[in-house]
Amino acid sequence: MFTLKYKDDLFRFILSVFVLSVISIFLIAVAIILYYSYPAIMKYGISFLWVKEWNPPKEIFGALTFIAGTLAVTFIALIFAIPLSFGIGIFLQEYCPHFLRGIFTVIIEILAGIPSVIFGVWGVLVVVPWLRTTVEPFFDKHFSYIPFLRVSENIGYGILAASIVVMFMILPIIASITKDSLASVPKIAKDGALAMGATQLDVIKDVSLPYALNGIYGGIVLGFGRAVGETIAVVLLIGNQAIIPKSLFSVGYTISSLLANTFTFAVINPIYASAEVELALILLLISLIVNIIGRNILDRVIGGKFNRSQFGGG
Amino acid sequence: MPENNTSEKDRDNVIVDVKNLNFYYGSYHLLKNINLYFKKNSVCTLLGPSGCGKSTFLRTLNRMNDYTEGSKLTGEVLINGKNIYDRSVDVVELRRDIGMVFQNPNPFPKSIFDNVAFGLKIHGIKDKDFIVERVEKCLKYSALYDQVKDKLNKPALSLSGGQQQRLCIARAIATNPSILLMDEPTAYLDPISTSVILDLINSFKKYYTVIVASHNIQQAGRISDYSGFFLDGELIEFSEAGSFFTRPKDKRTEDFITSRY
Ligand SMILES: Nc1ncnc2c1ncn2[C@@H]1O[C@H](COP(=O)(O)OP(=O)(O)O)[C@@H](O)[C@H]1O
Ligand SMILES: [Mg+2]
Numbered sequence: 001m002f003t004l005k006y007k008d009d010l011f012r013f014i015l016s017v018f019v020l021s022v023i024s025i026f027l028i029a030v031a032i033i034l035y036y037s038y039p040a041i042m043k044y045g046i047s048f049l050w051v052k053e054w055n056p057p058k059e060i061f062g063a064l065t066f067i068a069g070t071l072a073v074t075f076i077a078l079i080f081a082i083p084l085s086f087g088i089g090i091f092l093q094e095y096c097p098h099f100l101r102g103i104f105t106v107i108i109e110i111l112a113g114i115p116s117v118i119f120g121v122w123g124v125l126v127v128v129p130w131l132r133t134t135v136e137p138f139f140d141k142h143f144s145y146i147p148f149l150r151v152s153e154n155i156g157y158g159i160l161a162a163s164i165v166v167m168f169m170i171l172p173i174i175a176s177i178t179k180d181s182l183a184s185v186p187k188i189a190k191d192g193a194l195a196m197g198a199t200q201l202d203v204i205k206d207v208s209l210p211y212a213l214n215g216i217y218g219g220i221v222l223g224f225g226r227a228v229g230e231t232i233a234v235v236l237l238i239g240n241q242a243i244i245p246k247s248l249f250s251v252g253y254t255i256s257s258l259l260a261n262t263f264t265f266a267v268i269n270p271i272y273a274s275a276e277v278e279l280a281l282i283l284l285l286i287s288l289i290v291n292i293i294g295r296n297i298l299d300r301v302i303g304g305k306f307n308r309s310q311f312g313g314g
Numbered sequence: 315m316p317e318n319n320t321s322e323k324d325r326d327n328v329i330v331d332v333k334n335l336n337f338y339y340g341s342y343h344l345l346k347n348i349n350l351y352f353k354k355n356s357v358c359t360l361l362g363p364s365g366c367g368k369s370t371f372l373r374t375l376n377r378m379n380d381y382t383e384g385s386k387l388t389g390e391v392l393i394n395g396k397n398i399y400d401r402s403v404d405v406v407e408l409r410r411d412i413g414m415v416f417q418n419p420n421p422f423p424k425s426i427f428d429n430v431a432f433g434l435k436i437h438g439i440k441d442k443d444f445i446v447e448r449v450e451k452c453l454k455y456s457a458l459y460d461q462v463k464d465k466l467n468k469p470a471l472s473l474s475g476g477q478q479q480r481l482c483i484a485r486a487i488a489t490n491p492s493i494l495l496m497d498e499p500t501a502y503l504d505p506i507s508t509s510v511i512l513d514l515i516n517s518f519k520k521y522y523t524v525i526v527a528s529h530n531i532q533q534a535g536r537i538s539d540y541s542g543f544f545l546d547g548e549l550i551e552f553s554e555a556g557s558f559f560t561r562p563k564d565k566r567t568e569d570f571i572t573s574r575y
Contacts, residue, residue: 192420192482195378196433196489197410206432210423 030284037278039271048278054242056266061275063282068244069159069252070283073234074227076163076248081170081223086216088171089178094204105176112172120233123165128237132156136249151249155239158251162238166230170223177219181212221291228287231256255279327354329523330375330493335389337370337547339382344370344547348389352540354492357515357524359534359555361570362544368527369417371544372495375525376412377405393493410437413486413522415496419478421470421485426462429470429481433489448488455517456484457510476507483514487522494518496526500533512536531571535559543567 040048044061051062092104136151143149185208193203209216239251240261259276266272330352337345344367352358360368373379375391377398390397398408410433421429430449439445449466453459458480462473470481479499486494496515500508515537518524528534534541538555543566551558551567562568 186420188416188418188420189422191378192414192416192485193422193432194381195376195409195412195414195416196436196485197406197408198432198436199406202436206424206436207422 033277033281033284037274037281040274040278043271044275048275049282052244056262056269056272059269059271061272063255063279065242065244066253066255066258066279067282067286069238070228070254070256070286072159072245072252073162073166073230073238073254074224076159077166077170077227078220078224080163080167081174081227082220084167085171085174085219085223086178088175089182089216090204092175092179093182094200094208105179108172108176111168112176116169116230117232117236119165119169120236123161123233123237127161127164128156130156131158131161131249135160139249148247149249150247152247153251155251157237157239158249159238159245160248162234162252162254165233165237166227169230169233170227173226174216174219174223177222178212178216181215181219182208184215185211217294221294224290224294225287228290229256229283231260235260255283325351328352329354329394330525331390331392331395332375333390333392335371335374335391336387337367337374337379338386339370340384345374346546346548348549350542350549350552352493352523352525354523355519355521356539357519357526357537358540358542359526359528359538360542360544361528361531361534363570364529366544367547368529368544369497372414372497372525372527375493375495376409376414378414380405410489411491411493413489413491413494415479415482415486415494415499417498417501419475419482419502421473421478421481424470425467426470426473426481427466430484430488432485437489449484452484452488453481455487456480456514458484474507476503476510479503479507479511480514483511487518490521492523494522494524496524498527498529500528500530508533531559531573543570545570 040061044051048061048063049067050064051060052064053060053062054065055061088108092101092108096104132154133156136154136156139149140151140154144151182204189207189211190203193207198206234254235257238254238257240253240257241251242253242258243251245252259280263273263276266276328351332348332350335345335348336343348371360371362368370379374387375393375398379385379387387399391399393408393411396403422432424432427449430452431445434445434448450459453462458477461477462468462481470478473481483499499515500511503511512533515524515526519539526534526537535555538558540552541555541558542552543550543558543562543564545566551562551564553563558567559571562571
């Protein structure tokens with residue numbers, strides 16, 4: 001006899017198995033990364049984080065160049081993407097005429113699903129020539145006294161090219177989540193402001209955005225995750241030279257593009273391989289740390305106490 | 315047509331005058347030829363079973379139905395003699411003179427202080443001292459000040475339901491509107507909070523014209539100067555509270571008052 005209680009227990013058991021297997025796969029992956037990076041951690045110690053040199057023949061390995069390249073591409077892409085995707089999300093949800101909203105939403109969802117190699121090819125064919133022939137000459141002429149904007153080798157490839165393309169890859173993610181978060185703001189909360197004589201802009205600024213902040217933050221984290229780990233598009237665009245970028249137009253290297261380019265040779269030498277696996281570990285830690293810091297900032301911004309469930313229907 | 319309002323002779327002090335109002339949700343004809351008027355500094359309750367159109371009617375008075383897709387309205391709502399559905403009327407402007415309190419407390423996701431100051435700020439008032447003074451005053455009016463004076467910067471959503479509703483009242487009166495619309499403001503509150511809010515409403519008629527939707531006869535009896543009864547989108551009866559509750563003219567009103575709905 002299958003009693004109801006028994007069915008309930010069975011269902012709970014099956015769910016627990018699913019959850020536990022996902023968690024254990026994650027833990028096993030972390031364990032493998034730790035295991036393989038162990039030799040490098042032992043040999044190079046904590047200074048691995050700030051040594052600039054990366055010289056496989058001499059077995060001198062330092063992560064700083066790649067950490068710098070990864071953070072540069074990720075944050076520049078986010079700085080461009082966040083305001084743009086806010087604009088797109090707010091427009092789609094609050095201002096766009098109904099019949100267009102559907103079309104735009106579909107376009108954005110398609111964009112979010114395009115394989116990254118296509119973005120990379122587009123970057124090489126369009127963004128790089130545009131930077132080389134238009135943007136870099138312009139900055140070279142007018143802003144060469146600002147170190148951060150200096151153009152050293154007018155080739156188009158580099159941090160900016162990679163950041164622009166990565167921005168286009170994360171834009172649809174953040175924009176569509178911004179839109180969905182705004183859509184889930186309770187109508188009664190917006191009504192409250194409208195009834196007071198608020199304009200639509202007041203409502204967005206003072207009611208919808210504060211409400212949607214949690215969701216929008218989730219979108220930014222997803223965008224960050226995609227940007228920090230983006231590989232193929234970056235390999236094609238960043239120039240792949242192990243130097244620490246000092247300017248927006250400088251070439252560079254990210255952790256993921258280094259691994260994509262060299263890991264197949266690296267496995268031949270255990271300590272070389274171990275150093276690269278340690279880079280992967282660092283990438284994982286960057287994601288975790290950014291997540292935790294972001295969550296804390298957000299809790300402070302919105303007071304951490306807001307409870308949506310107090311808005312019922314009716 | 316049912317005999318609405320008292321008589322034509324005491325039409326002075328009319329602030330809201332509704333004429334031949336019809337309202338449609340798409341093809342659904344909800345409000346059917348409503349005629350009534352509200353007088354300055356009085357409390358009017360609009361009674362009726364759930365679904366009879368009370369909320370929709372209240373929302374026609376500050377044009378909150380404008381956003382409902384596919385809705386249609388005919389007739390006139392005159393406020394101080396001016397038809398608010400006139401093309402020249404700026405809805406944002408209109409709503410600044412009409413406060414609204416909703417069935418569910420809906421404070422903004424901001425601090426207690428900022429909730430009450432919201433109306434003043436969007437109306438362009440910058441004077442800090444004035445805002446602080448006004449916020450305090452309104453929190454006192456709405457009998458909330460003593461409970462929140464030490465935590466004005468705490469999130470409004472951390473308050474209890476009854477406190478949130480009083481905060482919404484403080485927020486609505488902060489800009490000193492002449493009309494206050496309240497849509498079943500006590501529907502989700504405990505008896506003590508309800509009682510506090512009913513007392514508030516009674517004290518408000520000195521300053522405002524208060525129009526309250528309610529389906530609770532006892533509560534309406536405690537606060538009304540005038541009462542109306544809606545049924546299926548029709549205004550069955552509207553009269554002074556005394557006669558409304560003791561000698562209703564229509565059988566359906568009587569049935570409702572004696573709780574047969
Ligand atoms: N946006 C809407 N679209 C269509 N029908 C609606 C809408 N809002 C309310 N109604 C309908 O109008 C009727 C009256 O609703 P309402 O004004 O909320 O009544 P009450 O406040 O008296 O309970 C109900 O039958 C409800 O289903
Ligand atoms: Mg209602």
